[in-house]
Amino acid sequence: xxxxxxDVVAALRxxxxxxxxxxxxxxRLDQAIGDADHGENMKRGFTALLSRLDGEDLTTPGKVLKMxxxxxxxxxxxxxxxxxxxxxxxxxxxxxxxxELDCEAVARALQAALDGVVARGxxxxxxxxxxxxxxxxxxxxxxxxxxxAAVLSAAADAAAEGAESTIPMVARKGRASxxxxxxxxxxxxxxRSTELLLRAFADAARGEGAAT
Amino acid sequence: xxxxxxxGRVGLVVVSHSDMLANGVAELAxxxxxxxAVLPVGGTEEGGLGTDYGAVVEALADADSGNGVVVLxxxxxxKMTAEMAVESAxxxxxxxxxxxxxxxxxxxASVAAQGGASLSDVAAAAEGASGETPAxxxxxxxxxxxxxxxxxxxxxxxxxxxxxxxAALLARTVAELDADVVVRYGDEEANAASVxxxxxxxxxGGKSITVVATGKDAGEAVRRIxxxxxxxxDD
Numbered sequence: 451x452x453x454x455x456x457d458v459v460a461a462l463r464x465x466x467x468x469x470x471x472x473x474x475x476x477x478r479l480d481q482a483i484g485d486a487d488h489g490e491n492m493k494r495g496f497t498a499l500l501s502r503l504d505g506e507d508l509t510t511p512g513k514v515l516k517m518x519x520x521x522x523x524x525x526x527x528x529x530x531x532x533x534x535x536x537x538x539x540x541x542x543x544x545x546x547x548x549x550e551l552d553c554e555a556v557a558r559a560l561q562a563a564l565d566g567v568v569a570r571g572x573x574x575x576x577x578x579x580x581x582x583x584x585x586x587x588x589x590x591x592x593x594x595x596x597x598x599a600a601v602l603s604a605a606a607d608a609a610a611e612g613a614e615s616t617i618p619m620v621a622r623k624g625r626a627s628x629x630x631x632x633x634x635x636x637x638x639x640x641x642r643s644t645e646l647l648l649r650a651f652a653d654a655a656r657g658e659g660a661a662t
Numbered sequence: 663x664x665x666x667x668x669x670g671r672v673g674l675v676v677v678s679h680s681d682m683l684a685n686g687v688a689e690l691a692x693x694x695x696x697x698x699a700v701l702p703v704g705g706t707e708e709g710g711l712g713t714d715y716g717a718v719v720e721a722l723a724d725a726d727s728g729n730g731v732v733v734l735x736x737x738x739x740x741k742m743t744a745e746m747a748v749e750s751a752x753x754x755x756x757x758x759x760x761x762x763x764x765x766x767x768x769x770x771a772s773v774a775a776q777g778g779a780s781l782s783d784v785a786a787a788a789e790g791a792s793g794e795t796p797a798x799x800x801x802x803x804x805x806x807x808x809x810x811x812x813x814x815x816x817x818x819x820x821x822x823x824x825x826x827x828x829a830a831l832l833a834r835t836v837a838e839l840d841a842d843v844v845v846r847y848g849d850e851e852a853n854a855a856s857v858x859x860x861x862x863x864x865x866x867g868g869k870s871i872t873v874v875a876t877g878k879d880a881g882e883a884v885r886r887i888x889x890x891x892x893x894x895x896d897d
Contacts, residue, residue, distance in 0.1 A: 454873065523746060527712030529739035532746050570742055625739055 452550030453510035453598045453655065454649040458514045459503050468497040468650040469643070479639035483626040487528050488639040495526035495534075511551050513558070515542035519609060528642065529624060533567050533580065541565030553601040555647035557591040564588045571623060576634060578626060583612040587648055602652035609648045613641035665766040665863050666727035668697035671787045672775040673725030675719055676768055677744045678736040681705035683764075689733075691768035694830035694857065695776035699725040700768070713743040722747055722757055730756040730781035731771050732788060736764050756781070762788040766858060773830050773857040777837025778808040815870045816887060820894035823867040827862035828895035837887050839879035843887075856889075 469492045476489030487531035493568045499521045507513045515538050523535030545555050573579040590608035591601045616638035624640075626633045667673040674691060678684035684704030691817075701721040718733075725731045725772040733748065735741045741759065746759040758781055760767065762816040767788035774787035821827060836843045836854045843854035844862065852859035854873070866870050875883040889895075 451753075487710075487713070491712065522714045527706040527710070527714065529742060531713070531715065532742035533738065535746065570745075 452552045453556065454513060454550050455508055455510050455514050457655070458480040458511045458551075459508060461651045462503060462514070463520060464657075465647050465650040466500045467662055468646050469493055469496040472643075472646055474644055476639050479637055479642055482636045483621065483629055483633045484639060485625050486526070488530060488643065489524045489531055491528040492643055493521045493532065497552065498525040507606060510545075510547050510549055512542045512545045512547055515539075515545065528644065531573070533640070536566040536570040537563035537584075550613075551598065553594070553596065553598050556598050556601050557588070560584075560588045560591045573623040576619060577623045578616045578621040578638045579623050580638070580642075580644040582616045582619070582638065583609040583641040583644040584647075586612040587644070597655075599652065599655035604654050606648040606652040607643065609641075609645040613637060613645040615645075616641045666725055667699040667729065667775065667892075670729060670778055671727060672729045672733040672771075672779065673699040673727060674701065674768065674771055674775060674784075675718070675721045675731055675744075675827040676700065676704075676706040676735075677713060677733060677734045677740045678702070678766070679711045679713060679740060679765070680736075681709065683736060685740050687764055687768050687781070688760050690765065691772035692743045694769060694827070694834075697771050697774035699886070700728070700772055701725045713740045715743050715747060718724050718743055718747040719750060722751060728754060730758070730897045732781065732784045733759045734762055734764055734767050734771065734777070734788060735759065741763040757783040758782070760785045760788045763792055766791040769826075772856050772858070774834050774837075776830075776834055776854075779837070787856070793841045797896060810876065810880075813889060814873050814884045816873050816891045817870045818865060818867050818891055820891075820897040821867045823863040823869065824860050824863055824896065826857070826861060828897065829857045829892075831890060831895055832860060832887060833857040833888060836883055837885075839877075839883045841875045841877035841883040843873060843875045843880075843883050845872065867878050 453467055471630045473489040473493045477486055480488035502521055518536045533593040533657050540562040541559035544559045545551055573581045575585050586608035588603040594601045594604040619633055620631055621623035621627045621633035676684045676687045682707035684702035688700045688702035703717045703721045707714050722731055735744050744759045748754050748759055770791035771784050771788035774784045830837045833855055843855050845852050847863040847865040850863050852863050873884050875888050
């Protein structure tokens, strides 16, 4: 058994709860080195998402992911909108119209998401962005076999390490780059939200027993 | 202004995190380009700071009279939002997201658009705009090597000389004609097609500029510039 549209919807409900729960933390992180809007923007985007998760046309994982993309693009309002929007859009394209996703498809979707974020934001590893969390997550996901839950857990673990690695970095992209050296010593809010989303997906996959 | 540009003219969209900033830039740029749609898109749907993807998509369509739209932005995520909006359009090649200083770029682009420049030339005018080297607008052949140039000394009768509005008027006058025109003041020389280059001459009222024109309408170009100066640029 793979990961169905209903499983993806369940994972997104979990992600919405996590984003709301961590809204203040993301605001604080973004206050330190950015424009203090990441927490509120993510909350706005995922709150809008929640109201659309009951849609009857969400019959495949790909369709759900595409709806996530268009919702985030049009409601987030900050850099996370186009970045996560592009990530989900590419992930949607990568899984096509499959009714269920196996662990290989999930890894492929994560790779496509990373490629999309890099294409959109032009950041590379070491720039102190979500790319620093997503890149090791993709590498970990593609090296794990077994279940979707195992793939996502490995991705979340690697994303946590990746996010942690942004703390000493000097930002080279986004609003934080204007701070130069003063951006060092802070966790990047985008890397942190990437870690939180992957953790929520992993927990949901395990909880739901969404995969073999 | 919410209508598209007059037929034949490229439109402009200014994407900013701030509604006030977008409106201010659009106001400034539109002053020099009455027939160009300069549409501001600033802030989120709720009126906060940020960018509104849906509003950018709408503005792109609204500003387009059939000749395309140049899009300027303030900060990184406004650029990403603009690029996504362009990619979602039926024909992305009708839109150009340009990396330009927002204020100077918008002014240079609007004046180029007012003169009927193509999408790529309006984009180039914006990209070439910077406070340091006012050399905007497409470059043209050096005039001093052309033997049949029409030359005239023109006295700036208005009080402020070639400041923004007179420079825009002059650039527009030239843009309507088939002529290459250079304006000299002191040791400096400016392409008359570029309002920023003209402003960069800092030619004050009461002084004379030298106008050098070539091309089919060279004589007419000089005549119109003389007329403009005599009227004090309608100041």
